[in-house]
Amino acid sequence: MHIIIIGGGAIGYPLAKALGAAHDVFVVDSDPLVGERFADADVEFVAGSGANPDVLRRAGVERCELLIAAAQLDEVNIVACALGSRLGASKTICFATREDLLVGAADGLYGHFGIDELIWPEAELAADIERIIMAPGATDAEVFAGGRIELLEYQLDAASPLVGPAVASLDLPAGVVIIAVQHEHSTSIPRGETRLVAGDRVVLMGNRDGMTQLRALIAPGVGDAASQLVTIIGGGDVGYRLAQHLDRADGIRLCVIERDPARGEMLAATLSRALILQGDGTDLELLESEDIGRSDVLVSVIDNDERNLLASLLGRQLGVGKVITRVSKPSNHRLFERVGIDVALSARGAAVMSVVHQIDGGRASLLAILQEGQARVVELTVPAGLRPTAVKDLRLPRDSIIGTVLRGGEVIVPRGDHLIQQGDTLLVCCKDPAVRGVRDLFVRG
Amino acid sequence: MRFTNIAQVAGRICRLFGAAFAAPTLVAAFYGEWSDIPGFVIGGILAGAIGQTLLRVSRGADDELRRIESLSVVSGVWMLFAMLCSIPYLWVGFGVIDALFEAMSGITATGATILTDFESPGRGLFFWRAMTQWIGGMGVIALVVAVLPRLAGEVRQLFFAEAPGPTEEKLAPQIRKTAVSLWRLYAGLTAAEVIALGLAGMPWFDAVCHAMTTLAAGGFSPHAQSIMGYDSALIEWIICLFMFLAGANFALQYRALLGRPGVLFRDDEFRAYAGIVALGAGSLALLLWAAEGDAAPLRRATFQVLSILTTTGYATTDFDLWNDRTKLVLLAVMFIGGCAGSAAGGPKVLRHMLVGRFTLLELRRTLHPRGVLPVKLGGKVVPDEVIRSVLVFFLFYVLTFAVCTAVVIGFGADLETAVTATTGTLGNIGPGFGDVGPMSSYAGLHPISKLTLIAAMWIGRLEVVTVLALLRFEVWTSAHWRGMES
Numbered sequence: 011m012h013i014i015i016i017g018g019g020a021i022g023y024p025l026a027k028a029l030g031a032a033h034d035v036f037v038v039d040s041d042p043l044v045g046e047r048f049a050d051a052d053v054e055f056v057a058g059s060g061a062n063p064d065v066l067r068r069a070g071v072e073r074c075e076l077l078i079a080a081a082q083l084d085e086v087n088i089v090a091c092a093l094g095s096r097l098g099a100s101k102t103i104c105f106a107t108r109e110d111l112l113v114g115a116a117d118g119l120y121g122h123f124g125i126d127e128l129i130w131p132e133a134e135l136a137a138d139i140e141r142i143i144m145a146p147g148a149t150d151a152e153v154f155a156g157g158r159i160e161l162l163e164y165q166l167d168a169a170s171p172l173v174g175p176a177v178a179s180l181d182l183p184a185g186v187v188i189i190a191v192q193h194e195h196s197t198s199i200p201r202g203e204t205r206l207v208a209g210d211r212v213v214l215m216g217n218r219d220g221m222t223q224l225r226a227l228i229a230p231g232v233g234d235a236a237s238q239l240v241t242i243i244g245g246g247d248v249g250y251r252l253a254q255h256l257d258r259a260d261g262i263r264l265c266v267i268e269r270d271p272a273r274g275e276m277l278a279a280t281l282s283r284a285l286i287l288q289g290d291g292t293d294l295e296l297l298e299s300e301d302i303g304r305s306d307v308l309v310s311v312i313d314n315d316e317r318n319l320l321a322s323l324l325g326r327q328l329g330v331g332k333v334i335t336r337v338s339k340p341s342n343h344r345l346f347e348r349v350g351i352d353v354a355l356s357a358r359g360a361a362v363m364s365v366v367h368q369i370d371g372g373r374a375s376l377l378a379i380l381q382e383g384q385a386r387v388v389e390l391t392v393p394a395g396l397r398p399t400a401v402k403d404l405r406l407p408r409d410s411i412i413g414t415v416l417r418g419g420e421v422i423v424p425r426g427d428h429l430i431q432q433g434d435t436l437l438v439c440c441k442d443p444a445v446r447g448v449r450d451l452f453v454r455g
Numbered sequence: 456m457r458f459t460n461i462a463q464v465a466g467r468i469c470r471l472f473g474a475a476f477a478a479p480t481l482v483a484a485f486y487g488e489w490s491d492i493p494g495f496v497i498g499g500i501l502a503g504a505i506g507q508t509l510l511r512v513s514r515g516a517d518d519e520l521r522r523i524e525s526l527s528v529v530s531g532v533w534m535l536f537a538m539l540c541s542i543p544y545l546w547v548g549f550g551v552i553d554a555l556f557e558a559m560s561g562i563t564a565t566g567a568t569i570l571t572d573f574e575s576p577g578r579g580l581f582f583w584r585a586m587t588q589w590i591g592g593m594g595v596i597a598l599v600v601a602v603l604p605r606l607a608g609e610v611r612q613l614f615f616a617e618a619p620g621p622t623e624e625k626l627a628p629q630i631r632k633t634a635v636s637l638w639r640l641y642a643g644l645t646a647a648e649v650i651a652l653g654l655a656g657m658p659w660f661d662a663v664c665h666a667m668t669t670l671a672a673g674g675f676s677p678h679a680q681s682i683m684g685y686d687s688a689l690i691e692w693i694i695c696l697f698m699f700l701a702g703a704n705f706a707l708q709y710r711a712l713l714g715r716p717g718v719l720f721r722d723d724e725f726r727a728y729a730g731i732v733a734l735g736a737g738s739l740a741l742l743l744w745a746a747e748g749d750a751a752p753l754r755r756a757t758f759q760v761l762s763i764l765t766t767t768g769y770a771t772t773d774f775d776l777w778n779d780r781t782k783l784v785l786l787a788v789m790f791i792g793g794c795a796g797s798a799a800g801g802p803k804v805l806r807h808m809l810v811g812r813f814t815l816l817e818l819r820r821t822l823h824p825r826g827v828l829p830v831k832l833g834g835k836v837v838p839d840e841v842i843r844s845v846l847v848f849f850l851f852y853v854l855t856f857a858v859c860t861a862v863v864i865g866f867g868a869d870l871e872t873a874v875t876a877t878t879g880t881l882g883n884i885g886p887g888f889g890d891v892g893p894m895s896s897y898a899g900l901h902p903i904s905k906l907t908l909i910a911a912m913w914i915g916r917l918e919v920v921t922v923l924a925l926l927r928f929e930v931w932t933s934a935h936w937r938g939m940e941s
Contacts, residue, residue, distance in 0.1 A: 271827075278827040279836040286827040296825060 012036075014069045014099070016060030016090045017081030018044040021105055021131070024340075024362045025078065026053050036069040039081075060090035063097060072098035078365060080105040088123055095124025103365060106130045109247060131361035135311075136251040138360050139334055142353055143240060143256065143307050147228060147332075149211065149353055152378045152387075154437060158421050159414050160221040161189075161213065161378065161387065164228055165352075168208040171227060178202035183227065185220030185423050189213050189413045189439035190385045197384035199409045199441060213380055215387075215413035215437065217421040241265045241305040241330070243291030243321045244312035245277045248336060248357065252309065257281045265300070267291045291321040303328030311336040322351050377437065385441050387413065392434045393452050402426040407447030410440035456523055456934045462513035464520065464528050464613070465535070468599045470506025472536060473499045478586060479543065483579025491577045494546025502539050512936075523930055525612035529596060530922050533617075533913060536595060537562050540587050543580060552902050552909075559909045561587035562595070563916035564798060566674025566768035566885030567876075567908070569898040573679035578660060581677040585664035591916070592671020592701070592798040593641045594618065601634035616921050620795020620803055621845050624706045633706075640709050641798075645670045648697045655689045669694055672701045672798040674768030674885040681770040681893065682758070688751070691758050691771055702765030702793030703728060723833050724805045728794050731804065735760040735788050742781045764788040766800040768885025768893075775892030782888060789878045800883025800915055802852060806845045808832070813842055844920070851919045856881055859911045866901035876900070880908040881915040 011033045015022045018039040026037050026048065035053040038060045039045065045055040058065030060081055071077070077094035079087035084106050091102040104125045106112060114120055115128035145151040150163035166173055172180060177188055177200045190213040191200045198204075206212060214224060240256055242249045245268035256262050264284035268274040271288050278286040289296040291312060302308065308325035310318045315338050322335045334353040337343050346354035363379060378387040401412060401424050415422040416435040422428065430436070440448050476499030483491045520528065541549075541558035549557065553569045560567045561584055570576075590598060596617045600610055610630045615623050626633045648666035653659050661677055668675045678684040682694060700708065703725060711719045719725050739756035755772050762769045763785050774785060792801015809830060816828040829836040856877055863873040868890065875887025876897065886893040890900070897905065914922045924930070 268827075274827040275829065275836075278829050279831075282831075282834065285823060287823060287825045288827050289825045300823065300825070 011075045012070060012073050014038060014066070014071060014074050014077045014094070016077070016079040016087065018048060018055070019080070019082060020358050021080040021361060022078075023047060024358065025080065025365060027051055028362060028366050036074075038065055038069050059086070061086050061093070063093050066090070066093055066097055074099040075101065077102045078105070079103070082107075084108060084111060088125065092124040095126075101126050103127045103129060105361070109133070109251070129361055129364060131357040132247040133251055134360035134364045135336065135355055135357040136248050136255065138355055139248075139252055139309055139311075140255050142334060143238070143262075143309070144259070145225065146238060146306065147225065150213070150380070154377055154387075154389075155416055155421070158218060158419075159215065159416070159437065160218060161215045161413075162221060162224070163211055163213045163380070165211050166206060166208055170206075170208070172206050172212065173208055174205065176202060177204045177206070182214075183216070183220045183223035185421070186214055186216035186224050187411070187413055187423050189215050189387075189411050190380055192381045192384070197381045197441065199385070199411050199439065211381065213385075213439070215439070216423055217414070220423070237261050238306040239263045239265070239304060240307045240309065241267065241302050241325070243267045243308070243310040243325075244269075244318075245273055245286070246311065246313055248311040249309070250277060252311070253277065253281055253284055257284050265302075265305070267296070292317050292324065294324055297324055297328060303330060306331045307334065308332070309334045313338075315339055315342050319346060319349070319351075322346075323349065326350055380439070383442070385439060386445065387437055387439050388445065388448060390436045390438060390448070390452065392430055392432050392436065394432045396430075396432045396452065398429040398431040400426065401428050401430060404430060404451070406438075406451065407440065407444040409444040410438055410448050413437045413439050456521070456527060456930050457516070458934060458936050459513045459516040460520055461524050461527050461531065462509040463516040465532050466506045466509030466513060467603065468506075468528075468532050468595070469509060469535060469539075470503055471599055471603065472539065472595070473502035473506065475499075475586070475590065476502065479579045479583035482582040483577060486578045488577035488579050491543070491547060491579045494543035495579065495583070497546065498539055498542035501542065505535070505539075520612060522612060523924060526616050526921050526924050527930075529613060529616040530913075530917060530925055532595060533562065533917060537909075537913070540583075543583055547576060547580060552905050553898070556897065556905050556909055557584070558587065559912045560880075560885075561673070561675065562591040563883050563912040564588045564592040564668075564671040564673035564766075564800070565880055565883040565912045565916075566668070567880055567891070567897050567912070568675065568885075569896050569905070571896050571898050573677070578677075581664055582660075584675045585667040585673075585677070588671040588673030588675055589645070589667035592673055593638060593705075597634045597637060600631055601638045617917065619797065619799070619918060620805055621809065621841050621848070622795060622805070624704075624796055626706055626709055636709055637705050640705055640712070641670060644697065644700060648693070651693045651697075652690060655693055656687060657685060657690055661685075665694065666697070669697045669767060669769075670701045670798060672698070672765045672767045672793065672800065672883075674762070674766075676769060683771045683773075688754060691754060694769065695758055695761050698761040698765045698767050698769075699732065701767065702761070702797050702799040704794045704796040705798070706796050707794075721833070724794050724808060727808055728804045731788070731791060732757075732761060732764065735764060735784060739781065739784045742784065743777075746778055746781060759785060760788055763884060764791060764799075765793045765797075766882055766884040768879070770886065770893030773892065773894045775888050775894065786875070786878075786888075789875070789882055789884060792882060802849065802882070805832075806848060809837060809842060809845050810849060813846075848919055851923055852881070855911065855914055855919060855923075859907050862907040863900065863904045866904045868900060868904060876904075876908060877911060880911040883912060883915050
């Protein structure tokens, strides 16, 4: 696919790296220094402004299938999208830095700007955090097929019912399957004889009923998503957006700590049930006097990695059940999880993922990346003309597993003798090297 | 404070008010009560003359009113109008204090009366009594703003100094359009009630008088026994309906009539108001049924709770004869009042809600000293200034109540009479218990008590602060005429 990325900065660079291997990527940036960063990447760099039609033509805009405007200025991005769609780009994605722009996009008002989709990274991060909160005890959560299929990742402790017996003999709820296991930082696709041990991070997929039963099984003490006490430190863009969503969720008790008094008043004015505290999230005295340690989840989303880390560690020290932290610098990511933060996420990472998710990879489109990129979930549609074939006869590549099958409106978790037929949509989990094999599965057939 | 500017605005309003005397004159002429007519004519001429004089002495004034001047205009105009309204009563032989009492009770839509003889006054006078309530119910300034194409001064300040309730609510960007819309709705509802009562069998003259005093939440009745005298369930239910509307926010009803009936039940205050009516009527009906067990306790309870809550003050029964437990329900709703932006008096449901929420949040603040806890209404934050003004209102309300009660007791009334007479006048309700019960009158009180209660009605209608602000010493030391020399 011919892809143009405007802006090679904090979003453009990781995007270009993620997409460069499989696609023809052109990066447009007016700063020559940025070009040097791309010297080692497998992409074409075009110097110039994304708002200049000649520059876009040099990047081959007339053949472009996707234009991603990820420069720092919203205005440049909007102009680039408008020009790009006029000059022949078949689809445009525009990154924004302000929530206001998202409102117009949600109402479908940006068609005449040539913007097909608008992404505000903070919203993607807030959505990711919300999914994790709504799955108590889980360290990662995704939903597919409009919520009919759920994916959860759990870190197992010694008391977990999943620890011990071989996977094949585990008594899992109907409609649930284990699709990946990470043991000592290395991910594998489990087989029937695999045994899970404490400390492993397992990824499970299944239909909604099955996953609801699973939650009760794995995290019985945690209870329902709906009766949690959630504390958000930092009422900025991410904190506010997350709070707005959780404020509407029944039964979740919400507390937001915000340092700026004026911002605090705005939060108190717009959130109807949340308790807003004015103070510093790294102030131990405040955290203690407000009994933050009783929270089931602590979300620290201040705009500063160091203070986020401090607030999160204080929360952990006070006994918070789960700590989710925003991390801005990619180099801090590993450090955060190493010192005991359950989930570290970045707005840019979330935004980059959301774009990567969407890019159509032929018949196999990527739905999710699991366990620091060691495994992924892809979606394939079984082409017409395939005779019904049992799963065990499909000759799936090693290190891949069919998680669920979507047939019409039905969600099926297949066993080895289930028949796959034309028109089925398969959600397959595979390790990175096996992706090509999975993609090619039905091409010859 | 500049008298010149006050006189100019007051003069314009006063001159217009003279025209109001034409209506009772025509009614008196229609019924052939020629001897009453001079009272109305003198009143009208006097109003015109005072207005003209004020305009003459204030020539050269500029158009702008400071806030204290606006409050003075409103307070002054209401007192002046009460005096003008008393002229027809003086003409038919009332004493000076009694005439002023009846006039102030009329214009403030209170409904407290010193009238004991309902036989000799003519229909023109009863019409005048009802009509003063009707004008005062929606507001004198509101009427002037709606009628005059352009009124000097800061119209917004004048309008809201008189409007009941702690918040400012407009239906259109222009105050004048808001006033016109409100008056149109008010007149329309009044006409609807006249027709409903007339069809239900009430004499048409009585229907007109009652419709005017229902919508004003006033309570004057041309009948000595109030609504009890008609002995008709249908009439009582019709009046219940219109009392309920008179006690609800008119701006809200206007929006509901524009095709969005849902706004009524999305409004926090309206829901609370409807809930209070249901709870009050229900509990009173049970108590009445337990005490007396006679027919139709629900109808009598609903009527009486609405009558007192909306500060109308009609009676379908002599509730002074009830036992204390039953009276307590009425006493409780006396201190609530109707909705903000209605014709009702009293502290208003909205103020009670705001103070209640503020108190609960203060309790919560002891748990979370660093909490940001704004008072909200309908999902919106209520500014601190409004909360402060509401707290100040209650403080002064209680203070005024205490002083007035003390005076009335000091001049010979018993405790029950004094407490309910003050509540009844300060809340613009009308009847109380004891000597001022629904089937008796205020006539027996000491003249000084009457003067005190006249002040209470005035202060209560203008929601305390508008009048009490004038008690500040520097308001008067800084007062001067300007433009007199030119």
